Amino acid sequence: SIAEALAMLRAGQAHAFALTHDALPPLQQEMPGSRILAGSFQVTGVALAIPQGRPQALARLTAFVEQAKAGGLLRRAFDAAGLQGLP
Numbered sequence: 001s002i003a004e005a006l007a008m009l010r011a012g013q014a015h016a017f018a019l020t021h022d023a024l025p026p027l028q029q030e031m032p033g034s035r036i037l038a039g040s041f042q043v044t045g046v047a048l049a050i051p052q053g054r055p056q057a058l059a060r061l062t063a064f065v066e067q068a069k070a071g072g073l074l075r076r077a078f079d080a081a082g083l084q085g086l087p
Contacts, residue, residue: 006027018041022082022083024036025085
C-alpha cells in the first residue's frame with residue numbers, strides 16, 4: 001500500500017517508489033527533501049468510444065474534444081481535479 005511504502009521510505013527500508021505523476025505531489029509533501037523525477041516507464045492513454053456505424057457521433061465527439069482542448073476546457077477540468085502542472 002502507499003502507507004506501507006511511505007513507512008518503508010521513512011525507515012530507510014526503501015529508497016524509492018513509483019506511482020502516477022498526478023498521485024505523487026500530495027505524497028511529496030509528507031516526505032521533505034523528496035524529489036519527483038521526470039519521465040515515466042509506463043504511459044496510460046485515455047480513450048473515448050462510440051459504437052461502430054455512427055459517423056455523425058464520431059464527428060461530433062472529435063469536434064468536441066478538439067474544441068475542449070483548444071478552448072482550455074480540458075486544462076481547467078484537469079486543474080480542478082488537482083492535476084496542475086501535468087501536460
